[in-house]
Amino acid sequence: MTTKTEQVRAQPRRAAASGVRARPRTAGRPAGEAATPYHHGALRDALLEAAERVLERDGLAGLTLRAVAREAGVSHAAPTHHFKDLTGLVSELAAIGFTRFNVAMKAAGEQPGTPIERAMARAHAYVAYAQANPGMYGLMFRTERLDYSRPSLHDAAEASFAGLAGSVAARSEGQAGGEQLSIDQAAAIARAWSLVHGYTMLLLDGRLTDILRRSPAGTTADSLLDAMLRATVPKLPPGA
Amino acid sequence: MTTKTEQVRAQPRRAAASGVRARPRTAGRPAGEAATPYHHGALRDALLEAAERVLERDGLAGLTLRAVAREAGVSHAAPTHHFKDLTGLVSELAAIGFTRFNVAMKAAGEQPGTPIERAMARAHAYVAYAQANPGMYGLMFRTERLDYSRPSLHDAAEASFAGLAGSVAARSEGQAGGEQLSIDQAAAIARAWSLVHGYTMLLLDGRLTDILRRSPAGTTADSLLDAMLRATVPKLPPGA
DNA sequence: GGTTTATCTTTACGATGTAAAGATAAACCT
DNA sequence: AGGTTTATCTTTACATCGTAAAGATAAACC
Numbered sequence: 001m002t003t004k005t006e007q008v009r010a011q012p013r014r015a016a017a018s019g020v021r022a023r024p025r026t027a028g029r030p031a032g033e034a035a036t037p038y039h040h041g042a043l044r045d046a047l048l049e050a051a052e053r054v055l056e057r058d059g060l061a062g063l064t065l066r067a068v069a070r071e072a073g074v075s076h077a078a079p080t081h082h083f084k085d086l087t088g089l090v091s092e093l094a095a096i097g098f099t100r101f102n103v104a105m106k107a108a109g110e111q112p113g114t115p116i117e118r119a120m121a122r123a124h125a126y127v128a129y130a131q132a133n134p135g136m137y138g139l140m141f142r143t144e145r146l147d148y149s150r151p152s153l154h155d156a157a158e159a160s161f162a163g164l165a166g167s168v169a170a171r172s173e174g175q176a177g178g179e180q181l182s183i184d185q186a187a188a189i190a191r192a193w194s195l196v197h198g199y200t201m202l203l204l205d206g207r208l209t210d211i212l213r214r215s216p217a218g219t220t221a222d223s224l225l226d227a228m229l230r231a232t233v234p235k236l237p238p239g240a
Numbered sequence: 241m242t243t244k245t246e247q248v249r250a251q252p253r254r255a256a257a258s259g260v261r262a263r264p265r266t267a268g269r270p271a272g273e274a275a276t277p278y279h280h281g282a283l284r285d286a287l288l289e290a291a292e293r294v295l296e297r298d299g300l301a302g303l304t305l306r307a308v309a310r311e312a313g314v315s316h317a318a319p320t321h322h323f324k325d326l327t328g329l330v331s332e333l334a335a336i337g338f339t340r341f342n343v344a345m346k347a348a349g350e351q352p353g354t355p356i357e358r359a360m361a362r363a364h365a366y367v368a369y370a371q372a373n374p375g376m377y378g379l380m381f382r383t384e385r386l387d388y389s390r391p392s393l394h395d396a397a398e399a400s401f402a403g404l405a406g407s408v409a410a411r412s413e414g415q416a417g418g419e420q421l422s423i424d425q426a427a428a429i430a431r432a433w434s435l436v437h438g439y440t441m442l443l444l445d446g447r448l449t450d451i452l453r454r455s456p457a458g459t460t461a462d463s464l465l466d467a468m469l470r471a472t473v474p475k476l477p478p479g480a
Numbered sequence: 481g482g483t484t485t486a487t488c489t490t491t492a493c494g495a496t497g498t499a500a501a502g503a504t505a506a507a508c509c510t
Numbered sequence: 511a512g513g514t515t516t517a518t519c520t521t522t523a524c525a526t527c528g529t530a531a532a533g534a535t536a537a538a539c540c
Contacts, residue, residue, distance in 0.1 A: 198438020
């Protein structure tokens with residue numbers, strides 16, 4: 001879109017390879033020689049990390065195959081071999097996002113407290129994840145370029161749903177599996193998910209700023225969420 | 241993305257100009273001569289109609305400036321003079337979407353019944369609009385390429401919010417204006433909007449199909465919405 | 481009737497996704 | 511150890527897109 005030349009292509013490259021296996025390529029090369037080796041060694045992971053960096057820096061619109069390749073310091077066609085498509089790369093990244101999301105949700109649900117308190121904790125964790133990783137959340141929930149037939153993405157997203165459904169319908173019969181839901185269970189799941197997902201989307205889209213501005217001083221996205229949830233669950237003790 | 245040649249450029253052009261002023265251009269031309277006139281006469285409206293057609297046919301990803309120009313039968317740079325940008329075109333189209341949406345919501349809210357019944361009617365109208373115009377709804381709520389500084393879009397979206405806020409906080413004090421909201425009012429507005437918007441987004445994204453499939457036979461998106469809303473408003477008479 | 485101006489078309493350029501062919505080196509196998 | 515196979519990465523190429531700039535056309539205006 002913007003006018004910007006293809007630019008450089010000789011970054012250090014090793015930069016962000018956190019803990020991935022660093023096999024000894026460039027074997028007999030004099031130390032200090034930073035000539036980028038032909039074979040990267042862990043390009044797949046490096047590309048995913050680069051993609052996440054690009055996503056959180058430049059937004060969803062900036063997440064292009066070529067931008068990711070540039071960020072990783074490889075040629076623009078290198079990602080093809082690992083992901084085939086932009087859809088492929090984006091889907092794998094979304095799967096990572098879902099996995100992390102599931103971890104956060106599970107941790108929030110395992111804290112002590114009443115069932116209602118834990119439900120509130122989960123809701124806050126839900127929104128907190130989206131606020132901390134807006135790009136990721138947008139990728140996971142607002143992209144049509146996701147291929148859910150990929151097992152990694154399918155499984156991660158399925159686990160996410162299963163966790164939600166299980167926690168909502170916990171005190172009803174049957175743990176949820178591939179089983180049937182009563183209309184009340186289905187409604188409860190849809191309600192919980194719609195509420196928190198809708199709030200998150202409106203928040204990320206900036207559609208709640210008007211409401212927050214007109215709210216009493218000191219009202220934040222988190223406290224508004226809290227008030228909203230308390231109004232939704234009227235059985236909550238008035239003192240807490 | 242796909243491989244497709246630029247193709248034709250001599251469509252009838254007059255096709256879909258519904259009721260817009262058809263000024264007598266091509267004045268002294270023999271009847272039957274379909275030679276497309278240089279000046280369209282009502283290109284702006286024609287482009288918006290073409291854009292909506294493209295949007296509902298090919299989705300958001302297919303809504304490109306050039307595709308719209310092709311659909312309208314003009315050169316690919318013609319839209320520039322009327323909308324400057326893709327952002328401009330998309331924003332004007334979104335403004336139209338909001339305006340129609342406001343009309344539908346207002347109609348749903350003016351029907352007779354108890355306040356709760358009218359609220360339910362509004363919610364159903366909300367989801368119904370999105371289901372009938374998925375492309376439009378997606379454009380209005382999931383695009384980052386909207387320029388809210390445009391008065392047309394800003395006003396239409398603002399009216400949409402005002403209608404929602406007004407209907408939710410109707411039986412509280414103060415009609416809502418540029419005024420302040422109590423935390424309970426803000427929470428009620430956020431709750432209603434989040435619920436219906438979240439449900440709509442999940443539905444359009446196909447994320448509810450699993451729930452619907454596991455629900456009792458005959459459950460539709462509309463009946464699930466109904467059950468969800470009834471569970472949300474526990475004051476509803478159990479007989480209805 | 482002649483000038484001005486709005487409207488539309490052509491042409492051009494950089495960016496993108498993706499396919500295909502070439503280069504490089506790791507892996508593998510007697 | 512040496513040669514072959516194969517995975518990985520780079521080059522090259524092409525259709526598409528958004529957008530800017532310059533040219534063409536005709537409506538509007540006086």
